[in-house]
Amino acid sequence: MKLRIGQVSKLFGVSEQTLRYYEKEGFLSPSKDPHNGYRQYTMSDILLLTDLLFYRDIGIPIADIHRILDGMEPEKVTALIDEKKREMEREIRRLQQSRIKLDRWQEFHRQSLSHMNRFDICPMPPVLVDKKAIASSPDHPFRRFVPWPKELAFFATFSFYCDTVNDPATLFRYVALDQSIATDLAFSPAAGEYVEESADHCLFTVVEYNPDPAVMLKPLTDYAKEHGLSLAGPTYGRQSINDYGHNRMNEYYRVYAVLKK
Secondary structure: OOEOHHHHHHHHOOOHHHHHHHHHOOOOOOEEOOOOOOEEEOHHHHHHHHHHHHHHHOOOOHHHHHHHHOOOOHHHHHHHHHHHHHHHHHHHHHHHHHHHHHHHHHHHHHHHHHHEOOOEEEEEEEEEEEHHHEEEOOOOEEEOOOOOOHHHHHHEEEEEEEEOOOEEEEEEEEEEEEHHHOOOOOOOOOOOOEEEEEEEEEEEEEEEOOOOHHHHOHHHHHHHHHOOOOEEEEEEEEEEEEEOHHHOOEEEEEEEEEEOO
């Protein structure tokens, strides 16, 4: 039995270009019909193609397929299989982590969109702040920007701190490590280098970033006054999403204003 390239292509669901590539690589050697020059694949070609497609499906590189078909020793084939399994397991773990990260990203987007111009009273999820980022002056504490470890970049959240009661005109930007996105992900900040920043009772909303805190936080302070809520002063912002529309980037922050108990 002999099959033409179009028949083999349909039989295996691969393109004719792929079959020609395998021929160019020396795996397949179809004969030519002397009457019309069409390629003719024998049963041996079909069986070999079955192996080729299997190897490629499990991710064996062309160079290693050449080695296998050139007579690689069975023990070395076993070692190759073991290494390929380890590679797959590493890739599976990477994809699982990526899926978790996508879930977190989706959650932030949904929360940000649902809480714009909407207010809730809730705890502020804890974050870790590098001790070097926390400083103080004779009048009040403040935060400053310090680099974060590259391996923790996914957990790094651009943040801001200001005092809405005592010093509403001063806003400090810094970076925190958001523990709320660390569940089921590798998260290991250096022990003793960070302090936890959290609050149990906050007025929460989402705002567009503005370097003038009085302008940015006015909807929040207005809401607090209208509803008889007393702000303690410390107010924290955690970057949530960036909007790159209209040829400019707009930052949106989850804002937690600590309430007096």
